[in-house]
Amino acid sequence: MKPIEFYFDFSSPYAYLASEQIEALAAKYGRTVAFKPILLGAIFKVTGGAPLTETFPAKANYSKHDFERSARFAGVNFKYPSQFPIATVAAARAVLWLQSQGSAKAPLFVHKVFRAYFADDRNINDPAVLAEIADELGIDKAALAAGVQEPAVKDKLKALVDEAIARGVFGAPTIFVDGEMFWGNDRLPQIERWLAYGPF
Amino acid sequence: MKPIEFYFDFSSPYAYLASEQIEALAAKYGRTVAFKPILLGAIFKVTGGAPLTETFPAKANYSKHDFERSARFAGVNFKYPSQFPIATVAAARAVLWLQSQGSAKAPLFVHKVFRAYFADDRNINDPAVLAEIADELGIDKAALAAGVQEPAVKDKLKALVDEAIARGVFGAPTIFVDGEMFWGNDRLPQIERWLAYGPF
Numbered sequence: 507m508k509p510i511e512f513y514f515d516f517s518s519p520y521a522y523l524a525s526e527q528i529e530a531l532a533a534k535y536g537r538t539v540a541f542k543p544i545l546l547g548a549i550f551k552v553t554g555g556a557p558l559t560e561t562f563p564a565k566a567n568y569s570k571h572d573f574e575r576s577a578r579f580a581g582v583n584f585k586y587p588s589q590f591p592i593a594t595v596a597a598a599r600a601v602l603w604l605q606s607q608g609s610a611k612a613p614l615f616v617h618k619v620f621r622a623y624f625a626d627d628r629n630i631n632d633p634a635v636l637a638e639i640a641d642e643l644g645i646d647k648a649a650l651a652a653g654v655q656e657p658a659v660k661d662k663l664k665a666l667v668d669e670a671i672a673r674g675v676f677g678a679p680t681i682f683v684d685g686e687m688f689w690g691n692d693r694l695p696q697i698e699r700w701l702a703y704g705p706f
Numbered sequence: 707m708k709p710i711e712f713y714f715d716f717s718s719p720y721a722y723l724a725s726e727q728i729e730a731l732a733a734k735y736g737r738t739v740a741f742k743p744i745l746l747g748a749i750f751k752v753t754g755g756a757p758l759t760e761t762f763p764a765k766a767n768y769s770k771h772d773f774e775r776s777a778r779f780a781g782v783n784f785k786y787p788s789q790f791p792i793a794t795v796a797a798a799r800a801v802l803w804l805q806s807q808g809s810a811k812a813p814l815f816v817h818k819v820f821r822a823y824f825a826d827d828r829n830i831n832d833p834a835v836l837a838e839i840a841d842e843l844g845i846d847k848a849a850l851a852a853g854v855q856e857p858a859v860k861d862k863l864k865a866l867v868d869e870a871i872a873r874g875v876f877g878a879p880t881i882f883v884d885g886e887m888f889w890g891n892d893r894l895p896q897i898e899r900w901l902a903y904g905p906f
Binding site: 561671696 | 753754755761762763764765767768771772775776778779871874875876877887889890892893895896899906
């Protein structure tokens with residue numbers, strides 16, 4: 507069966523919450539997850555849209571509260587980062603470089619980076635922080651630092667952003683199951699129904 | 707225990723979906739529902755925001771698909787109305803007039819109006835349609851037609867819009883449980899947890 511495609515930006519709180527749940531959900535129905543990092547800033551420029559905290563005060567205020575309550579609801583550690591949102595291009599490229607190497611540690615790296623930002627308030631756009639995370643996973647940090655600079659990796663990220671836009675993605679997480687698009691952590695119950703019983 | 711406060715605009719598909727579920731959910735935990743009609747157009751002018759279908763193409767397209775899929779997920783009849791969104795001021799005032807009369811039929815009227823629009827594609831801003839719906843419920847349609855013109859009813863609707871804005875409402879449905887604000891049909895699972903186990 508086709509992998510579940512998980513488009514995310516490391517700066518999205520709801521993508522973080524979904525990332526903590528999607529693999530268990532996929533495994534329950536014999537599926538795997540393809541993690542696809544994108545850059546929401548680049549997408550917003552094309553599609554329209556803005557980070558929730560930069561929409562308008564009433565929505566921004568509610569969103570901050572909802573991030574934290576939704577994390578508690580999901581049983582996921584969450585601490586509102588001192589800088590939000592942040593650039594995530596280095597972290598996204600690091601994931602793509604690991605994937606290009608066929609590294610089985612790529613999903614673990616995704617989780618560690620998300621948790622570093624949303625649970626431990628670390629600046630995941632800092633190459634030193636990414637190197638530390640790589641090191642903790644036994645990934646060659648010098649090779650990773652070089653890898654994120656490879657033109658093929660940079661091109662892959664641009665291609666993923668274009669691919670996402672072409673498929674109608676305008677926010678994160680956006681999850682495709684058998685080509686069906688679901689936007690948002692709060693669509694996980696609908697995804698589970700799809701996985702269990704098929705299209706509806 | 708305090709009633710669950712349900713702020714809605716008859717033009718909101720997700721408010722319709724939630725309206726079909728909220729009373730059963732409330733009853734399960736010994737609560738009642740206070741239906742509070744508001745006008746999203748008036749609120750958007752103050753807070754910012756726009757109907758989902760008038761945001762930008764990628765989000766508007768997805769939203770239309772998600773309305774229909776979310777309705778199937780909830781087991782609720784839904785047919786995308788030929789005119790969307792529409793003005794709902796007359797329907798909102800009709801609800802408030804019924805409530806001002808202490809009518810036990812007010813919640814039934816809410817459901818019939820929502821279904822007329824979102825299941826049967828009827829123009830619920832047409833006084834003749836509202837009169838028909840009233841008639842079907844055994845409500846005096848002439849009294850209703852006069853009632854929606856009462857200054858006290860018009861003032862009540864304005865006051866509810868102001869109350870909603872003051873409480874941070876920026877969309878629909880917005881549901882308050884013990885003062886806690888939840889936005890969106892997709893927050894019903896969080897509301898159920900709150901009702902079952904208290905604040906989290």
